Amino acid sequence: MKNNIITTGVSKITAIDLPGRISKLRTLIAMDKSIGKNKSSFPWEPFKAMVQKEITDHIRNWRFIILFAIISLACMGTLFSTLNDGMKTLAADNAENSFFFLNLFTKSDGTLPSYFVFVGFLGPLFGISLGFDAISSEQNKGTLSRVLAQPIPRDSILNAKFLAGIIVISVMLFSLTFLVLGTGLIAVGIPPSAEEFMRIMVYTFFSIIYVSFWLNLSILFSVRFKQPATSALSGIAVWLFFTIFYPLIVNMIVKGYEPTKYASPKAIHFYENLKFYLVQIIPNELFDEITSAILMPSVRSLGPLTMEQLQGAIPTSLPLGQSILLVWPQFTGLLALTLLCFLFSYLVFMKREIRSRG
Amino acid sequence: MAEKSIEITGLTKKYDGYVAVDNLSLSIKKGEIFGLLGPNGAGKSTTILMLLGLTQFDSGSVNVCGIDTSRYPxxxxxxxxxxxxxxxxxxEYTGLQNLFYVARLNNIPSEQAKHTALDILAQVGLEDAKDNKVSSYSRGMRQRLGLADVLIKNPEVIILDEPTLGLDPEGVKKFLQLIVGLSRKKGITVLFSSHHLHQIQQVCDRVGIFVKGKLLAEGKISSLAEQLFTKNTFTLEGGISLINDGVGKNPKPIKELTDRLTRLKGVAKVDFKDNHFTVESQNDVSHELSRLIVESGYGLSHLIKKEYGLDDIYHQYFQAGKSS
Incomplete structure (x- = not known):
């Protein structure tokens, strides 16, 4: 009986025709190794040309210039208000003054949100605006079929668009970070410690991943939707959903489980966990957690902790390695979401029929 | 035997149950100019997309220059x-920049690409406009830039999908001349799709007529007529006149002439109306016909050989397509 099941299972597996499918997949990716015989036959020169063109297009684009201006202005504004306030903070708070440069990124005097809030808020917009018409505009202009008639693998287009976006984002975020650092350095006259510097670099790296998630999402929409407006709106809709509506829904669900004052510790633990895990699929929340753990060394845990776990803990700040370890799950989640978007773009785009227009 | 540039066998493509291309088989020799003729929506573009691996097909095989398209696009x-x-x-780029970009996508080293791009722009007559932005180009210029795009990779086969659409007659003529000249000079195979009969007639060595996903007929334009009009391909129109100079013998009655004409080999139908006649036949009978008329005592005032052009073929074909 059992054997029978196994054999039918095996025959089903063979019926899937794995080799056939793999060869089909290979032809899709168009990097069959058997042809040309040299394994390094991937056309790097054309790929480089494409990335260069995309970067040029981004930088010359008014959309990019305007967004860049907004973000830089916001950052400068925050920086000045923080610096005004920073002197007082520096003097007042002894526990945190060892991390003065981190305060530049996280503290503000209340008139303007702080730098990291700005990046968390405008980053998605930036990512969406760089990618929402990546494929659809080429299709509408009729250039997609022209480019695809050239001997380049189809995925090169997606890869080039994505890579160009990442490069532009990285340059922007790093220059902003260094700008803030430099201004802080001039205003205060104390160089940042190695730890602070590393923390800021790690934070910038994570924020690039975060923005690239939104970039990928909008590229996915641009592959899926023919109209750039539709794809831009879908991107913004997802962003709004995650920033406004999803927390509302979570709130409603969580309220139903709210334990009474006399509830058992188990119930409270369950409630806290529920509250924590429900928001873990939101990219914004993941990024917020990453930011707070990296930029505030005093943060020791992101989820709920029991009294047992806290026992014997020394109330100091964590070293950088420990902070990164703390946000590793969040980082993995964010990366996974990014890759998921990329994967779906591939799936939709690879089998697509490329007509000249429309 | 000439080398085959394009070989399609049993190609089928379906869209949600609707068959766009139905069991198409076609082969095009190297250096040939082949015209794919058919109305809009006949599946010409789909076939071309499949040739390039830009869309997947359901069954059949496509070989271009001996390479399987579905495996090695x-x-x-x-x-x-x-x-x-x-x-x-x-x-937002100039014509030269556009061309240069395509050259780089074809992995042509940039020094060489610059030279070739300028050469080719001169060939297609765009050297004056090379530094203007493409947005300022006219339709004809864009089309010529498109041809430059195609030529820069030094292709063995050129596939043009409705290249003359939207060009003025003069532009069409120049464009076609350019293509024919290039093809003849370099031995490039050209596949040319259009729904304009006359353009195809002007330039193509062979024509395939494509309707509703099927290749109905294929061959030289003259032999196409034979394929489609299986009988009575030739039609002769003429006029006779009575000669009353007293020298010749008395003319035979029209009725007898008709009978004798009908007895000629290959003649299917003879119509007399006053002094005009139409003769439909399977082969060219003009010599025999004229001798017969003169021998019968009539004068031949005019004789017109009516050959079928693509127009007739097309219309005939459309009727067949509609009735089926």
């Missing part, structure tokens, strides 16, 4: 230049 694209219908360019 990249190798095929190295050898095939494709000008899509209504081609688009990056409008």
């Amino acid at each position: 990249l190798e095929v694209k190295k050898k095939v230049g494709y000008l899509p219908e209504d081609v688009g360019f990056y409008n």
